Amino acid sequence: MRGDDVTNNGNTAAKSGNPFKLAGSQLDRVRDWWAKAPGWQRWIVYIGLIVGALILPAPWIGAFMSPYSDWTTVLFFPIGIYILMAIGLNIVVGLAGLLDLGYVAFFAIGSYSLAYFGTQYGWNFWATLSIGIGVTAISGVILGAPTLRLRGDYLAIVTLGFHEIVRITANNTDEIGGARGITNIPHPPDMFGTEFLFDPAPYYYLILATIVLVIIFSRRLEISRVGRSWAAIREDEDAAELMGVPTFRFKLLAFAIGAMIGGLAGAVWASQANFIAPTSFPFILSATILVAVVLGGSGNLPGVMLGAFLIAWLPERFRGLAEYRILFFGAALVLLMALRPEGLLPSRRRRAELAEGTGGMGSMGAEVAGPTSDPDVEVSSK
Amino acid sequence: MLLEVNDIHVYYGKVAALHGVTLEVSEGEIVALIGANGAGKTTTLKTISGLRPLARGRVRFQGEDISKVPAHKRVALGIGQAPEGRGIFPGMTVQENLLMGAYGRKGDVSGDLAQVYEIFPRLAERKSQYGGTMSGGEQQMLTIGRALMTNPKVLLLDEPSMGLAPMLVAQIFDIVKEINERGTTVLLVEQNAHQALQLAHRAYVLETGAVVKSAPASDLLHDPEVRAAYLGGDLGVA
Numbered sequence: 001m002r003g004d005d006v007t008n009n010g011n012t013a014a015k016s017g018n019p020f021k022l023a024g025s026q027l028d029r030v031r032d033w034w035a036k037a038p039g040w041q042r043w044i045v046y047i048g049l050i051v052g053a054l055i056l057p058a059p060w061i062g063a064f065m066s067p068y069s070d071w072t073t074v075l076f077f078p079i080g081i082y083i084l085m086a087i088g089l090n091i092v093v094g095l096a097g098l099l100d101l102g103y104v105a106f107f108a109i110g111s112y113s114l115a116y117f118g119t120q121y122g123w124n125f126w127a128t129l130s131i132g133i134g135v136t137a138i139s140g141v142i143l144g145a146p147t148l149r150l151r152g153d154y155l156a157i158v159t160l161g162f163h164e165i166v167r168i169t170a171n172n173t174d175e176i177g178g179a180r181g182i183t184n185i186p187h188p189p190d191m192f193g194t195e196f197l198f199d200p201a202p203y204y205y206l207i208l209a210t211i212v213l214v215i216i217f218s219r220r221l222e223i224s225r226v227g228r229s230w231a232a233i234r235e236d237e238d239a240a241e242l243m244g245v246p247t248f249r250f251k252l253l254a255f256a257i258g259a260m261i262g263g264l265a266g267a268v269w270a271s272q273a274n275f276i277a278p279t280s281f282p283f284i285l286s287a288t289i290l291v292a293v294v295l296g297g298s299g300n301l302p303g304v305m306l307g308a309f310l311i312a313w314l315p316e317r318f319r320g321l322a323e324y325r326i327l328f329f330g331a332a333l334v335l336l337m338a339l340r341p342e343g344l345l346p347s348r349r350r351r352a353e354l355a356e357g358t359g360g361m362g363s364m365g366a367e368v369a370g371p372t373s374d375p376d377v378e379v380s381s382k
Numbered sequence: 383m384l385l386e387v388n389d390i391h392v393y394y395g396k397v398a399a400l401h402g403v404t405l406e407v408s409e410g411e412i413v414a415l416i417g418a419n420g421a422g423k424t425t426t427l428k429t430i431s432g433l434r435p436l437a438r439g440r441v442r443f444q445g446e447d448i449s450k451v452p453a454h455k456r457v458a459l460g461i462g463q464a465p466e467g468r469g470i471f472p473g474m475t476v477q478e479n480l481l482m483g484a485y486g487r488k489g490d491v492s493g494d495l496a497q498v499y500e501i502f503p504r505l506a507e508r509k510s511q512y513g514g515t516m517s518g519g520e521q522q523m524l525t526i527g528r529a530l531m532t533n534p535k536v537l538l539l540d541e542p543s544m545g546l547a548p549m550l551v552a553q554i555f556d557i558v559k560e561i562n563e564r565g566t567t568v569l570l571v572e573q574n575a576h577q578a579l580q581l582a583h584r585a586y587v588l589e590t591g592a593v594v595k596s597a598p599a600s601d602l603l604h605d606p607e608v609r610a611a612y613l614g615g616d617l618g619v620a
Contacts, residue, residue, distance in 0.1 A: 228485075231474065236470070238433055238469065240482075241433060242454075242465065242532075243454075243485045243532065244486030244532065245454055246454045349512075350473060352472055352473045352514045352515055353473035353514055
């Protein structure tokens with residue numbers, strides 16, 4: 001890998017000076033350092049990140065990051081919400097390898113649960129939040145149970161349909177406001193002496209705390225037996241089954257957990273938004289979150305969070321360019337995926353998955369190692 | 383009888399892949415399943431391991447009907463399959479791949495791991511390399527080693543020689559022989575009929591989803607029809 005990087009840099013500098021490839025190999029270097037970093041170095045980074053996140057809403061940062069909109073508001077939505085959703089979708093797409101094109105359906109169900117039980121029954125935030133998470137987990141199972149026997153493209157089409165079903169049902173059910181939606185959704189109660197009303201700062205800290213908890217949860221899952229089962233399913237479902245992995249059960253679990261996190265994001269968002277309607281949950285939002293996951297480096301938590309941040313932040317930052325910003329944004333996405341198809345920060349594992357086909361059969365059994373072979377890496381398991 | 387496959391019918395949609403395959407494997411044997419492309423060899427193996435559902439017929443293992451048992455539970459019974467070609471986990475290291483084989487097993491598996499490394503010294507050399515970055519021959523060894531880690535009573539091998547250079551094919555067949563001598567029963571699917579028949583005790587010839595011949599492997603090596611169809615006339619046999 002390291003030798004490879006050197007030649008890569010040499011090539012790009014000599015041929016085209018391609019800045020993307022250069023930047024990409026720098027990112028890889030950071031990732032490689034991280035993979036070998038001892039515990040105390042990691043803790044310094046964790047603490048630095050948390051302190052950074054705490055002071056992030058400061059006006060002097062906002063002046064650069066978001067000259068056109070209120071920075072703290074932007075930090076809550078879209079940035080915070082997108083990051084939370086990307087972590088959730090990453091479990092489904094990045095860890096279990098299931099293509100879900102209707103992820104916003106779960107976000108909508110979480111929002112509607114909180115809004116409905118909050119306005120109709122006057123239940124408090126924590127109760128409605130828990131219900132929202134529970135209902136989305138169940139909806140994940142309901143969608144998954146009949147469809148997870150499908151693979152790849154077929155599953156993607158079904159999830160697309162599920163999103164439409166949820167949206168149209170919301171649109172046509174008067175009990176939950178129909179096309180008019182639900183207004184006057186209760187805000188969260190006071191916490192730590194802070195009032196949750198129109199000031200965006202408390203919501204930012206709420207979503208920050210939620211994100212930290214979900215990161216820990218997701219990471220623990222990833223390195224557990226569950227995570228290993230997902231990795232096996234993602235890499236070769238038949239082979240996983242042959243190893244004794246109950247693939248269907250684990251795919252369903254991925255769907256339910258992904259749905260839960262989507263529902264959590266939806267509920268937190270609705271508690272701030274005050275108003276939701278079926279139009280709040282367009283298909284394009286599902287696509288955007290999927291882009292964030294793939295662009296950032298599907299399967300790698302820091303990667304998908306970086307992806308979600310960029311996807312949420314860039315259009316806000318360049319709001320001054322009016323409609324042109326979407327054009328540039330689209331062009332930037334195309335360019336990035338063409339130059340770095342594995343995403344900004346892919347995991348090493350993912351790289352090896354993508355590298356398959358370059359080092360093996362093509363040589364008709366000659367004992368040639370692939371380009372990313374790296375015999376001196378420590379074995380990370382057990 | 384360790385494994386009995388009785389009149390199995392398997393469909394892909396409306397197309398019959400197998401219509402009435404019957405075969406038996408007894409303990410300690412190497413049984414080969416030969417036939418042309420599309421004859422149903424791989425489907426037969428997948429039906430035994432449970433990856434394909436069967437429409438009719440029965441699979442018995444150690445006397446028990448396992449036709450309805452899902453694939454992931456058949457592993458624990460002692461059916462281990464090394465899938466065709468590149469059925470490894472490319473994003474896991476060699477060692478992680480092998481440990482996936484022990485997924486459903488309780489207790490210490492380090493002895494088995496050491497044994498697999500002894501059979502395949504190549505894998506020991508590359509144990510921290512990602513599966514996806516290895517050569518075809520190494521990946522082939524890895525699928526076999528990983529199947530051994532499930533501690534199978536019968537090992538189902540799907541085209542272990544596919545895409546390999548002749549020298550490597552010979553090496554893989556030697557290893558299969560060694561595995562069998564260590565006490566594992568082997569059911570082997572091969573297009574490379576000549577070498578498979580030299581290795582196996584008995585063999586079945588599959589044509590368009592049905593068994594057309596079954597006999598001791600040495601008899602099939604000298605069977606004029608088999609020689610004409612699968613052994614390239616007289617060229618294959620000395």
